[in-house]
Amino acid sequence: MTLETKEMICILCPLGCKMRVKEKPDQPGELSVRGQQCKLGVDYAYDEYSNPTRTVTSTVVIHNAPLPRLPVKTSKPIPKELVFPAIDEITRTEVEGPIEIGTVIIKNLLGTDSDVIATRSL
Amino acid sequence: MFDAAIIGAGIIGTAIARKLAQYDLQLVLIEKDSDVANGTTKANSAIIHAGFDPEPGTLKAKFNVEGNRLYENLCRELDVPFHQTGSLVIAFSEEEMDTLNGLYERGRSFGVPRLELVGREKLHKMEPGLSDETMGALYAPTAGITDPYLLTIALAESAASSGVELRRNSPVTEIIKLGERFKINCGGETIETRIVINAAGLYADRINEMVNPSYFQIKPARGEYFLLDKKTGHYARHVLFPCPTKLGKGVLVSPTAHGNLIIGPNAETVDSKEATETTARGLAFVRRNAEKIKKNLPFHKVITSFSGLRAKSSTGDFIIEETDQTRGFINVAGIDSPGLVSAPAIADYVAGMVIDKTGPSGKNSAYCPAARSHTPFTNLNEEEKEALIKEDPRFGRIVCRCEHITEGEIVRAIEGPAGARSVDGIKKRTRAGGGRCQGGFCGPKVIRILARELNLEPEEIKKDNPESYILTGPTKGKKSESTVPGRTSTTCSTAPGELKTPEEGRDYHDLVIIGGGPAGMAAAVAAREQGIDDILVIERDHELGGILQQCIHNGFGLHQFREELTGPEYAERFIDQLKQKGISCKLNSMVLSVGKDRRITFVNSKDGLNSIQAGAVVLAMGCRERTRGAINVPGTRPAGIFPAGMAQRFVNIEGYMVGRKVVVFGSGDIGLIMARRVVWEGGEVVAVIERKPYSEGLIRNYVQCVEDYGIPMLLQHTITSIKGKDRVEGITIAKTDQNKQPVEGTEKELECDTVLFSRGLIPENELSVGAGISLHPGTGGPVVNETMETEIEGIFACGNVVHVHDLVDWVTEESYKAGRGAADYVKRQGQEPAEGYSFKTKPGTGINYIVPHKIRTALMEDGVELYMRCDGHHQNTTLQARANGQVVKSAAKKVLTPGEMIVLKIKEDDLPSDSFDELTVELAKGDI
Ligand SMILES: Cc1cc2nc3c(=O)[nH]c(=O)nc-3n(C[C@H](O)[C@H](O)[C@H](O)COP(=O)(O)OP(=O)(O)OC[C@H]3O[C@@H](n4cnc5c(N)ncnc54)[C@H](O)[C@@H]3O)c2cc1C
Numbered sequence A: 001m002t003l004e005t006k007e008m009i010c011i012l013c014p015l016g017c018k019m020r021v022k023e024k025p026d027q028p029g030e031l032s033v034r035g036q037q038c039k040l041g042v043d044y045a046y047d048e049y050s051n052p053t054r055t056v057t058s059t060v061v062i063h064n065a066p067l068p069r070l071p072v073k074t075s076k077p078i079p080k081e082l083v084f085p086a087i088d089e090i091t092r093t094e095v096e097g098p099i100e101i102g103t104v105i106i107k108n109l110l111g112t113d114s115d116v117i118a119t120r121s122l
Numbered sequence B: 001m002f003d004a005a006i007i008g009a010g011i012i013g014t015a016i017a018r019k020l021a022q023y024d025l026q027l028v029l030i031e032k033d034s035d036v037a038n039g040t041t042k043a044n045s046a047i048i049h050a051g052f053d054p055e056p057g058t059l060k061a062k063f064n065v066e067g068n069r070l071y072e073n074l075c076r077e078l079d080v081p082f083h084q085t086g087s088l089v090i091a092f093s094e095e096e097m098d099t100l101n102g103l104y105e106r107g108r109s110f111g112v113p114r115l116e117l118v119g120r121e122k123l124h125k126m127e128p129g130l131s132d133e134t135m136g137a138l139y140a141p142t143a144g145i146t147d148p149y150l151l152t153i154a155l156a157e158s159a160a161s162s163g164v165e166l167r168r169n170s171p172v173t174e175i176i177k178l179g180e181r182f183k184i185n186c187g188g189e190t191i192e193t194r195i196v197i198n199a200a201g202l203y204a205d206r207i208n209e210m211v212n213p214s215y216f217q218i219k220p221a222r223g224e225y226f227l228l229d230k231k232t233g234h235y236a237r238h239v240l241f242p243c244p245t246k247l248g249k250g251v252l253v254s255p256t257a258h259g260n261l262i263i264g265p266n267a268e269t270v271d272s273k274e275a276t277e278t279t280a281r282g283l284a285f286v287r288r289n290a291e292k293i294k295k296n297l298p299f300h301k302v303i304t305s306f307s308g309l310r311a312k313s314s315t316g317d318f319i320i321e322e323t324d325q326t327r328g329f330i331n332v333a334g335i336d337s338p339g340l341v342s343a344p345a346i347a348d349y350v351a352g353m354v355i356d357k358t359g360p361s362g363k364n365s366a367y368c369p370a371a372r373s374h375t376p377f378t379n380l381n382e383e384e385k386e387a388l389i390k391e392d393p394r395f396g397r398i399v400c401r402c403e404h405i406t407e408g409e410i411v412r413a414i415e416g417p418a419g420a421r422s423v424d425g426i427k428k429r430t431r432a433g434g435g436r437c438q439g440g441f442c443g444p445k446v447i448r449i450l451a452r453e454l455n456l457e458p459e460e461i462k463k464d465n466p467e468s469y470i471l472t473g474p475t476k477g478k479k480s481e482s483t484v485p486g487r488t489s490t491t492c493s494t495a496p497g498e499l500k501t502p503e504e505g506r507d508y509h510d511l512v513i514i515g516g517g518p519a520g521m522a523a524a525v526a527a528r529e530q531g532i533d534d535i536l537v538i539e540r541d542h543e544l545g546g547i548l549q550q551c552i553h554n555g556f557g558l559h560q561f562r563e564e565l566t567g568p569e570y571a572e573r574f575i576d577q578l579k580q581k582g583i584s585c586k587l588n589s590m591v592l593s594v595g596k597d598r599r600i601t602f603v604n605s606k607d608g609l610n611s612i613q614a615g616a617v618v619l620a621m622g623c624r625e626r627t628r629g630a631i632n633v634p635g636t637r638p639a640g641i642f643p644a645g646m647a648q649r650f651v652n653i654e655g656y657m658v659g660r661k662v663v664v665f666g667s668g669d670i671g672l673i674m675a676r677r678v679v680w681e682g683g684e685v686v687a688v689i690e691r692k693p694y695s696e697g698l699i700r701n702y703v704q705c706v707e708d709y710g711i712p713m714l715l716q717h718t719i720t721s722i723k724g725k726d727r728v729e730g731i732t733i734a735k736t737d738q739n740k741q742p743v744e745g746t747e748k749e750l751e752c753d754t755v756l757f758s759r760g761l762i763p764e765n766e767l768s769v770g771a772g773i774s775l776h777p778g779t780g781g782p783v784v785n786e787t788m789e790t791e792i793e794g795i796f797a798c799g800n801v802v803h804v805h806d807l808v809d810w811v812t813e814e815s816y817k818a819g820r821g822a823a824d825y826v827k828r829q830g831q832e833p834a835e836g837y838s839f840k841t842k843p844g845t846g847i848n849y850i851v852p853h854k855i856r857t858a859l860m861e862d863g864v865e866l867y868m869r870c871d872g873h874h875q876n877t878t879l880q881a882r883a884n885g886q887v888v889k890s891a892a893k894k895v896l897t898p899g900e901m902i903v904l905k906i907k908e909d910d911l912p913s914d915s916f917d918e919l920t921v922e923l924a925k926g927d928i
């Protein structure tokens, strides 16, 4: 098994340390992290290495409402590799107004346990 | 069969058409472009010259003096601005004084009225602020300024309303002479006419050559200009010229008919008749020369730059004649300067030639000397405004906030046979989009109104010519339906649940808040919590929330709510509070002025023009985006250039995509976030370009909006030119040096159809300035004290109108303070606040500005947050506040960047016991 080295930028403070992260060959699940200037960088590296996630915010088509688009977001961050499939799913969705803020628009998006919810009332 | 066909609808063609329209003739006016006044008439100095300048014996000399005499009447008839400011030709040497003498004599021999040679002293009295080297001037009181495209449009409207057929989008491609008549192919159709009048400007040589051998050429000579903000016109009282040389009249400085300042042009012969781009070199030349005439020109107030092409004939003079070879064919060619002033005289002369040919003709009983009023709503008096809104409520709806243009004026500009069909058409007729934000705010609304009135989809609305598309289609590929554009109600919020509306007819409120964004709403909530019941929030838009409603991404509210909200969610939390607390709001209502005495006038379509008295005022108008013009990027001006925030509004709220291949210029957060939005909506982002060596936005936004999608971030690069005639076709980029200036020889081309400018925000303070509040040079916002009170008693300010914030949470904090301050002011009822001493805050090393600027210790509550920005990247530094030489507070900082607000809380206990004048905050290396 080849162990992948990932370059990443820590986003936890404006320093934006450039880090090199790879799994330790002898200790599976343990990471070697280089380049961080504080220990927050290590925590960030663990998340971003094994399970990078993102919140998706977009709009869906809304009919019968004062404005043509309803802003939405994923209720929790979803795995990064699912961002584009999620966008496709959101693009296909249309709703009828009126809608209350927080209304679930897509339940359990792509089996992620995250819902797509309305971020305003319209 | 027409009696006469006029080719070209610039000032000359339309003036001839209107003149001929007085007779009973069949006339057609043919224009290749989508609108009248689209060629040289669109971009020139707009000066009505007195007429001493042309060579004796030329047609230029003859028509200039005559034309000048006719102008006042013409403009009055058409209700178009004309101001006889007078002109001064300024001499800087003895030699130039001699030239002036010559011009004086020449002018007198032409019959130019009231010319006068003025000496140095009188000159400096007439025109203060001239450069010290000036020796004297030739004063011509009959020179003036007008609005050339409004005049041309008014001429076209009059002609068209009198029965002249106006054909736009109709390029003439062939003219065939058949016996006594001509067949003209234009825009795919054929028309027949007895007489052809060639007023085709830059293309007059080509039109001539369709029927005659070539006997003159039109050589384009480009002139580049700066246009400065509306409030700068007073920098010149007269039209100011240097002494003319063989090259022309030189770079002038002049007020415009609308109170702007225009500076230019240079003169450069170019090959192409379409070369209307600006160049860094040309604009630098203009600036250098203008500064020779006048000191301290406010170049930081540039709102746009543009260029125009003069149609210079190879003969050097106007060519106005029926050709010998082809009888019935009249050339009106080579009309470069002074063509604008000569137009009415040329029109009379050419009309005479036509009547000679057609034989005496009866009067046209349908002749309409003026089709409509062109006085902008904002220039009417109060009664006239009231009456107009009563008759048509659309005049109560302000669409363009910079120029105060109403929906009524926009609709009126679309109506009629010569009405606007494009966004530029609206701008030329009404000035909507011609103000300091250059369409950043009103663009989306203007597009919706055009689409509604013309029964088209918004993506079918063009900037100008048919290829100049603005929107590439609805997001999600689905039609975007909106019920809001009507926006008639002054009360409706688009969120369910009612906002309170004030009782009818009230003309006093304890507290009036201008702007219903996060700042205005937080101030309202805080004032209510302090027991003020009578609060009115006035908001221009159809809903509360301000800029947050378009910021659909997350990252808001971590400090206030301890969770990550999106912009609309943050806004809705405050809207709900306003509803619960029963705070009154007026939506769709635009505040026009605020007085020192806290009298406020506002307008909407339901109550018309209103004047109310406020016990206290909170200014919370937010900010606007810096435009391309203000940043001064040379090149052409096609469709596809958007301020990033305007693009954000189109994509997120209106549901339209702005382009397919996008370049983002500037790495501020709005730009980074829009890069990701474009990708998520199916577009491509070619690059993000940043002049500085680092990205200006948050690291998180860089990683999650740019790096995640493999978008190249070109640091230390700039755009040196934009290309494309109708729509952006590409840009030239270059590396930048330490001063952020392009390095020659490093240029590269990038292909794209869209450029988004994300180059910073400017506090929107026209109302504040109107109230007599002075602005701080460091922030661009009002000078405020610890309660956010401005220098004018009882007027408070908060949010982006004071300084541009990175986080809405700071806006909220600051606005709570303003709300409490205003509440306290109302409750004190004129009594002085508690005693105590006061001091000023002063930015020291590494700090750009501090808000508040002044602190009264007795009113510090439990402490005052100092909001600051630093001047660059600082690592491992100490932020320290000093008073009387001693450090009173310090905080170690791992890293500080200019993009992030620095906040330092100072408590009364921190301060020295004896009074002091200044509290300095600075950055010191290492720990203290
Ligand atoms: C793209 C982008 C991303 C951002 N990201 C974040 C983020 O992640 N986190 C964060 O905390 N902050 C963020 N911000 C900053 C934050 O949104 C702003 O600082 C905040 O919204 C400013 O509030 P304001 O009330 O001062 O201005 P605005 O929201 O602009 O409100 C001003 C209001 O005044 C009205 N008005 C103006 N003139 C008149 C008049 N004459 N009569 C009547 N009404 C008038 C306007 O219509 C408007 O509603 C972001 C901003 C942008 C643009």
Ligand code: SF4
Pocket (backbone or CB within 6 Å): A010, A011, A012, A013, A014, A015, A016, A017, A036, A037, A038, A039, A040, A041, A042
């Ligand atoms: S590792 Fe530490 S210092 Fe470096 S960016 Fe992350 S939080 Fe900042």
